[in-house]
Amino acid sequence: MQTRNFIRCAAVALSALGAVPASAGTSDGGIPEFWTCSGSCGASGADGVVPLAPGGGSAYGWISTWGSTAQAALPGVGTGGADVNGTILRSVSFDAAAGAQLDFRFNFVSTDGDGYADYAWARLLDQDNNQVAMLFTARTTEAGNAIPGFGLPATQATLTPFPVPIMDGETKWAPLGPDSDECYDVGCGATGWVRAQYAIASNGTYRLEFGVTNWDDQDFDSGLALDAITVGGAPLPIPEPGQYAMLLAGLAVLGVMRPVRGAGRGRCRIGRRT
Known part of the structure; x- marks a missing residue:
């Protein structure tokens, strides 16, 4: 004590x-040390349709389905059929007091569309990797809003703006590899930067999880940018x-x-x- x-x-x-x-430049030096990545992760300055994050630093972190052979799916959601690929990134553990505000920015970009509903998410986990809160979900959709993701668990963080439509055809982004600036039918695009805020309920040790997955096939990739992560006003990594x-x-x-x-x-x- x-x-x-x-x-x-x-x-x-x-x-x-x-x-x-x-500033909360979470990934100014790359993905923070001791964070664990299963799949394809990296850091980038402003690139294509993804500028620097408001409140962030000189670079943001990203995860992508491109270049990943790892499996990634939300518990209870599954993949919808064929073997798929994705990426999961988890932060180092951090202590937080009851009432501490978790705050971060994210931006979902997908080249897929027309029924191939790729999705991304963030969760707050306890020290044993059990889910404490589903912070947000985002998903490719042919019509309507990309956030919250349809058919996915309810979002528990306060998101600004909310709900979020897709910016049609906005897919030029290097982390998507050869699919950058491509689009498979209706539904592809970017959400733009969204702010997520969540009041942690209890004293404890936690970690953040970010994920992105292809849905039903491995064609036309999707990714998630993230930055400006703070807990109780202190930047991560603590x-x-x-x-x-x-x-x-x-x-x-x-x-x-x-x-x-x-x-x-x-x-x-x-x-x-x-």
């Missing part, structure tokens, strides 16, 4: 000293305790940092030596 309190205080101190970046220890050593020359006794959890005092 004492270690965790000092980690919380470190976050406060580092933010005050400018060590925590103001530094591990060992990283905080190294950063805290540097605070010795600036002042004293300690939890405030009797002031409740999460309260910290930062002051100079006298």
